[in-house]
Amino acid sequence: xxxxxxxxxxxxxxxxxxxxxxxxxxxxxxxxxxxxxxxxxxxxxxxxxxxxxxxxxxxxxxxxxxxxxxxxxxxxxxxxxxxxxxxxxxxxxxxxxxxxxxxxxxxxxxxxxxxxxxxxxxxxxxxxxxxxxxxxxxxxxxxxxxxxxxxxxxxxxxxxxxxxxxxxxxxxxxxxxxxxxxxxxxxxxxxxxxxxxxxxxxxxxxxxxxxxxxxxxxxxxxxxxxxxxxxxxxxxxxxxxxxxxxxxxxxxxxxxxxxxxxxxxxxxxxxxxxxxxxxxxxxxxxxxxxxxxxxxxxxxxxxxxxxxxxxxxxxxxxxxxxxxxxxxxxxxxxxxxxxxxxxxxxxxxxxxxxxxxxxxxxxxxxxxxxxxxxxxxxxxxxxxxxxxxxxxxxxxxxxxx
Amino acid sequence: xxxxxxxxxxxxxxxxxxxxxxxxxxxxxxxxxxxxxxxxxxxxxxxxxxxxxxxxxxxxxxxxxxxxxxxxxxxxxxxxxxxxxxxxxxxxxxxxxxxxxxxxxxxxxxxxxxxxxxxxxxxxxxxxxxxxxxxxxxxxxxxxxxxxxxxxxxxxxxxxxxxxxxxxxxxxxxxxxxxxxxxxxxxxxxxxxxxxxxxxxxxxxxxxxxxxxxxxxxxxxxxxxxxxxxxxxxxxxxxxxxxxxxxxxxxxxxxxxxxxxxxxxxxxxxxxxxxxxxxxxxxxxxxxxxxxxxxxxxxxxxxxxxxxxxxxxxxxxxxxxxxxxxxxxxxxxxxxxxxxxxxxxxxxxxxxxxxxxxxxxxxxxxxxxxxxxxxxxxxxxxxxxxxxxxxxxxxxxxxxx
Numbered sequence: 001x002x003x004x005x006x007x008x009x010x011x012x013x014x015x016x017x018x019x020x021x022x023x024x025x026x027x028x029x030x031x032x033x034x035x036x037x038x039x040x041x042x043x044x045x046x047x048x049x050x051x052x053x054x055x056x057x058x059x060x061x062x063x064x065x066x067x068x069x070x071x072x073x074x075x076x077x078x079x080x081x082x083x084x085x086x087x088x089x090x091x092x093x094x095x096x097x098x099x100x101x102x103x104x105x106x107x108x109x110x111x112x113x114x115x116x117x118x119x120x121x122x123x124x125x126x127x128x129x130x131x132x133x134x135x136x137x138x139x140x141x142x143x144x145x146x147x148x149x150x151x152x153x154x155x156x157x158x159x160x161x162x163x164x165x166x167x168x169x170x171x172x173x174x175x176x177x178x179x180x181x182x183x184x185x186x187x188x189x190x191x192x193x194x195x196x197x198x199x200x201x202x203x204x205x206x207x208x209x210x211x212x213x214x215x216x217x218x219x220x221x222x223x224x225x226x227x228x229x230x231x232x233x234x235x236x237x238x239x240x241x242x243x244x245x246x247x248x249x250x251x252x253x254x255x256x257x258x259x260x261x262x263x264x265x266x267x268x269x270x271x272x273x274x275x276x277x278x279x280x281x282x283x284x285x286x287x288x289x290x291x292x293x294x295x296x297x298x299x300x301x302x303x304x305x306x307x308x309x310x311x312x313x314x315x316x317x318x319x320x321x322x323x324x325x326x327x328x329x330x331x332x333x334x335x336x337x338x339x340x341x342x343x344x345x346x347x348x349x350x351x352x353x354x355x356x357x358x359x360x361x362x363x364x365x366x367x368x369x370x371x372x373x374x375x376x377x378x379x380x381x382x383x384x385x386x387x388x389x390x391x392x393x394x395x396x397x398x399x400x401x
Numbered sequence: 402x403x404x405x406x407x408x409x410x411x412x413x414x415x416x417x418x419x420x421x422x423x424x425x426x427x428x429x430x431x432x433x434x435x436x437x438x439x440x441x442x443x444x445x446x447x448x449x450x451x452x453x454x455x456x457x458x459x460x461x462x463x464x465x466x467x468x469x470x471x472x473x474x475x476x477x478x479x480x481x482x483x484x485x486x487x488x489x490x491x492x493x494x495x496x497x498x499x500x501x502x503x504x505x506x507x508x509x510x511x512x513x514x515x516x517x518x519x520x521x522x523x524x525x526x527x528x529x530x531x532x533x534x535x536x537x538x539x540x541x542x543x544x545x546x547x548x549x550x551x552x553x554x555x556x557x558x559x560x561x562x563x564x565x566x567x568x569x570x571x572x573x574x575x576x577x578x579x580x581x582x583x584x585x586x587x588x589x590x591x592x593x594x595x596x597x598x599x600x601x602x603x604x605x606x607x608x609x610x611x612x613x614x615x616x617x618x619x620x621x622x623x624x625x626x627x628x629x630x631x632x633x634x635x636x637x638x639x640x641x642x643x644x645x646x647x648x649x650x651x652x653x654x655x656x657x658x659x660x661x662x663x664x665x666x667x668x669x670x671x672x673x674x675x676x677x678x679x680x681x682x683x684x685x686x687x688x689x690x691x692x693x694x695x696x697x698x699x700x701x702x703x704x705x706x707x708x709x710x711x712x713x714x715x716x717x718x719x720x721x722x723x724x725x726x727x728x729x730x731x732x733x734x735x736x737x738x739x740x741x742x743x744x745x746x747x748x749x750x751x752x753x754x755x756x757x758x759x760x761x762x763x764x765x766x767x768x769x770x771x772x773x774x775x776x777x778x779x780x781x782x783x784x785x786x787x788x789x790x791x792x793x794x795x796x797x798x799x800x801x802x
Contacts, residue, residue, distance in 0.1 A: 047473075068735050069475020069495060076470055080544060094470060097498050100737070101773050122802070133737075141735030143481060147798065152788065160776045163784030166732035168801070174791025186795055190802050331567035334469050334542030336501070336534075372502050372773045375561045383564030387553065390575025394587055397548070400569070401523070401591050 004058050006031035006200055009302045019118065020188045022199065030198040030299050032236070033058055040248035042211070048072035050109055053211045056244050057204055059113050066116065066142050068099035070109050071208060075216035075364065080332045081345075087352040090363045091222070092329075093213055096337060096370035100161070102291075103234060103368045104134035106209055107202030111195045112138040120193040121145060126183055127197070128158040130291055130369055135195055136165035147192065149183055151176055157376065177296065197231035198299045206237020207244060213364055214245055221251045223361035226344035228368050229259035229268055229314070230292040232299030238366070239306055255364070257312035259303060260347040262287035262322060262340075268300045272314035277304055288377055289322055291340035291369050321346035326371070327382075336371035405459050407432035407601055410703045420519065421589045423600065431599040431700050433637070434459055441649035443612070449473035451510055454612045457645050458605055460514050467517065467543050469500035471510050472609060476617035476765070481733045482746075488753040491764045492623070493730075494614055497738060497771035501562065503692075504635060504769045505535035507610055508603030512596045513539040521594040522546060527584055528598070529559040531692055531770055536596055537566035548593065550584055552577055558777065578697065598632035599700045607638020608645060614765055615646055622652045624762035627745035629769050630660035630669055630715070631693040633700030639767070640707055656765070658713035660704060661748040663688035663723060663741075669701045673715035678705055689778055690723055692741035692770050722747035724780075727772070737772030 003017035008024035009032050015021070022031055035058035046052040049071025051062040075093045082090055095103035112135075115123050124147040125135045132148045139146040146167035150159055159169050172179055180196075187194040195202060214221055221242055227235050235257060242254035261269045264287030267279045279300030285293040297303070307313060317325075326342035329335045344365040351357050388396050404418035409425035410433050416422070423432055436459035447453040450472025452463040476494045483491055496504035513536075516524050525548040526536045533549045540547040547568035551560055560570050573580050581597075588595040596603060615622055622643055628636050636658060643655035662670045665688035668680045680701030686694040698704070708714060718726075727743035730736045745766040752758050789797050 064477065065480055067475075067477060069477055069498065072473055074468075074470020074500075076465070076468060079466055080542075094500070097470065097500055099475075099495070099498060099735075101502075101771070137731075137735040137737065139735075140732055141481075147801075149794075156781055156786075157776060159786070160779050160781060160784070161737055161773065163781065163786060164728075164731040164737055164772065164776075164779060165735060166785070168785045168787070170794070170797070171786070171788045172791050172794060173788070179791055179794075182791060182794060186798050189795065190798055192798075192802075327565070330538075330565040331541055332544075334500075334538040334540075334566060336538065336562055336565055370502070370773065371565065372562065372771065375558060375565075378561050378565060380557060380561060380564065383561070383570065384568065385557075385560070385564060385570045385572070387572045387574070390573050390580055390583060393550075393571070393573060393580075393583060394590065396571070397587050397591055397593075400548075401593075 004033055004035040007034040010305065019114065019193050020184065022184070029301055031200055033200040033204055035204065037244055037248065040244060048212050050208060053208050056207060056211060057110060058201070059110065063113065066112055066138065067109060068105065068137060068141055070098050070105040071212065073097050073212070075213060078333050081328060084332065085349060085352065087349070088357050088359055088361050088363060090348060090365060092335065092365045092367050093209065094335065094367045095209065096341065096367050100134045100137045101370040101373055102130040102134060103209065104130045107199070107205035108134045108138040110205030111199055111201040112142050114201045115144060115193045116142055118193070120191065122147065122192045124148065124183060124187060124192045124194045125196060126180055128154045131197060132159055132167065133161035136162040136167035140165040149179055198233040203233050203237040203240065206234050207241030209366070210238050210241025210245065214251065221245065221253065222255045222364040224258060224357060224363040225255040225366065226258045226260055226348055226363060227366040228292045228340045228343050229261050229303065230294040231297045232268065232303040234368065235259045235303055236299060236306060239310060254310060257307065257310065258347060259307065259312065259314045260343040261292060261314065261316050262289040262343055263316040263318045265293040265295060266316035267295065268297055268303055269314040269316035271300065271304055272307065277301065279304070288319060289340040289343055291338055292343070315347040315351070317343050317346040317350065321350070325349065330371070335367065337367045338369040338371050338374040339377065341367040341369055405434055405436040408435040411706065420515065420594050421585065423585070430702055432601055434601040434605055436605065438645055438649065441645060449613050451609060454609050457608060457612060458511060459602070460511065464514060467513055467539065468510060469506065469538060469542055471499050471506040473613065474498050476614060479734050482729060485733065486750060486753065488750070489758050489760055489762050489764060491749060491766060493736065493766045493768050494610065495736065495768045496610065497742065497768050501535045501538045502771040502774055503531040503535060504607070504610065505531045508600070508606035509535045509539040511606035512600055512602040513543050515602045516545060516594045517543055519594070521592065523548065523593045525549065525584060525588060525593045525595040526597060527581055529555045532598060533560055533568065534562035537563040537568035541566040550580055599634040604634050604638040604641065607635050608642030610767070611639050611642025611646065615652065622646065622654065623656045623765040625659060625758060625764040626656040626767065627659045627661055627749055627764065628767040629693045629741045629744050630662050630704065631695040632698045633669065633704040635769065636660045636704055637700060637707060640711060655711060658708065658711070659748060660708065660713065660715045661744040662693060662715065662717050663690040663744055664717040664719045666694040666696060667717035668696065669698055669704055670715040670717035672701065672705055673708065678702065680705070689720060690741040690744055692739055693744070716748040716752070718744050718747040718751065722751065726750065731772070736768065738768045739770040739772050739775040740778065742768040742770055
């Protein structure tokens with residue numbers, strides 16, 4: 001199989017496509033795929049997901065035996081919130097309904113295709129939570145072994161789903177940043193493919209979400225696209241998807257992309273606000289939005305560069321806003337998201353209130369992870385839970401009514 | 402709105418369609434909708450879900466504002482298990498990817514349509530877990546209030562998702578069977594619509610899963626359909642869906658439906674094995690498959706009657722089989738199900754091993770709920786979790802490889 005090269009998005013230096021060497025030797029930034037779609041046609045007979053948009057992806061074919069049915073996540077309007085807060089029109093794209101409960105599956109299906117095509121027998125990842133579960137699930141489906149490295153203080157519950165898929169989970173004592181580097185060294189020596197959050201093939205997979213949004217909006221791009229930002233890989237993939245659509249002549253303008261972080265861990269948003277090109281690491285992340293509490297996002301500089309080039313922006317939202325947004329989604333729209341996903345509603349509501357979104361502009365909020373995974377963080381004292389004797393129930397209910 | 406009548410499936414007595422009176426006064430069994438599709442046409446321009454099969458449902462129209470994007474759950478083959486165990490061909494229909502993580506959403510969307518059409522402002526349910534979360538989510542989306550009655554010893558974690566959707570959760574001290582009766586009394590007095598597990602409209606919603614399976618199999622029915630059985634409502638809905646397809650001339654034969662229960666709480670399977678027409682309550686359910694541990698399934702007699710009429714069967718599987726099947730799904734097929742869903746693989750593997758499924762017969766296993774909801778029940782001592790110092794990691798991995 002001949003592979004499209006990699007490229008450093010900062011210095012434009014080309015690299016051979018070697019998944020054991022994923023960072024620019026000069027800049028240190030993550031490499032992206034240099035792939036440009038040659039036959040960007042939507043295969044309209046296929047269901048949504050990779051198969052339908054194969055011409056836009058660096059995969060020679062789609063192997064249904066590697067699929068868990070990812071893709072086709074619903075896009076629907078939030079009309080109740082729109083009417084309560086008198087906002088411009090808004091929709092959610094609910095990626096939480098993917099097979100393992102997060103958007104990560106979009107990337108895993110593509111990266112695992114590559115792992116199989118390249119003959120790897122073992123894949124690995126450094127993660128707690130969403131990425132470990134997703135990578136392990138797709139590796140299991142493909143018959144590959146998985147190793148997951150986690151920090152030794154990671155709560156057990158976070159890696160149970162990866163463990164259930166048969167992954168070898170190793171709690172590692174030592175410096176986390178060094179673990180990241182060390183894992184790639186191990187991968188090179190032992191021929192493991194470490195699929196990390198900014199893996200170039202994983203990022204190509206995220207493009208599919210943009211193609212689906214385009215079709216679900218009736219063949220056009222939204223004006224604004226809000227996405228939670230952790231490592232930056234998801235935002236880059238979504239942006240690349242819309243750039244592909246533009247290059248193919250299917251849209252004229254790409255959406256204004258708004259990356260959202262929690263103020264308690266907002267290295268990219270802070271750099272953006274200060275007009276910096278690079279990201280300073282956050283010493284102590286403090287936010288309930290654990291899934292995006294990335295103190296040193298590997299694609300931070302790439303995100304800043306791409307946002308500047310394509311008219312995007314970053315926002316940071318506070319804990320109160322996040323919890324309120326999560327509650328609004330659940331109580332008014334029936335959508336139980338994790339706190340990380342709720343950041344996008346918080347950012348949208350603030351920008352809308354401040355008049356920063358034109359009245360007719362269409363916004364799509366990307367929900368990235370399921371609230372079922374974060375029920376342990378719920379403050380149950382805020383819920384409406386009461387006790388009663390069976391015999392008192394009729395009176396209690398009559399009074400409540 | 403003129404409503405199709407209800408009917409007692411046991412004595413065939415007709416009833417007016419009144420959702421506050423859902424049980425036959427003579428038999429005590431749950432009433433079903435007497436609805437027969439008048440224009441059973443698949444609307445091929447629509448995505449899967451209620452909208453595509455509206456002609457098969459007792460709804461005058463589909464209101465997208467009530468939808469969370471339910472439906473279109475993936476059907477995919479389990480080729481690795483098929484090859485390891487040399488079984489006849491098998492697929493899963495993974496209902497766990499519905500918006501609230503279970504098949505219940507199929508019923509909730511239809512029942513909530515009816516609640517809105519009938520002018521109710523409050524819906525209720527008695528449930529722990531899946532049904533409470535689903536009903537509360539759809540009620541929230543529709544702007545309705547929800548009350549959830551639970552037993553006072555129900556663990557808090559089970560009702561957090563319903564609580565997050567703003568449901569009023571009441572822990573009720575007293576006899577559970579009496580609570581079930583009392584809830585309907587309260588509903589009649591206060592005009593609350595108690596949407597229970599065997600609600601006739603909920604059951605109509607489950608038909609949609611059968612229509613999708615029919616289309617996803619390329620326009621035919623599978624030979625066998627395995628489904629976990631709790632109250633019996635889901636099985637009845639799936640069966641009715643295939644009967645509709647047969648009546649419409651789209652299939653010639655309905656699948657042989659195999660309902661599966663855990664041996665530790667198998668009232669319907671036990672009655673089936675003994676050739677009984679009615680179900681004896683189980684005194685003490687003992688199974689890890691909590692989602693189907695229903696000691697006194699309200700539709701038990703109806704299930705037995707329908708299985709007898711249409712060539713179906715019931716199976717019961719043990720705890721070891723269930724846990725092994727859950728592990729096989731997760732480790733070999735990348736599918737993390739709850740233990741209740743794993744029962745169907747356990748039953749399939751046993752029947753296949755015993756030569757009770759013909760070599761060429763196509764089987765579909767319906768996965769009903771997400772394993773993300775039952776991570777608390779995982780025995781982590783069986784998972785591959787190790788510890789290491791960062792400096793030892795390269796040697797450790799080299800030895801492992």
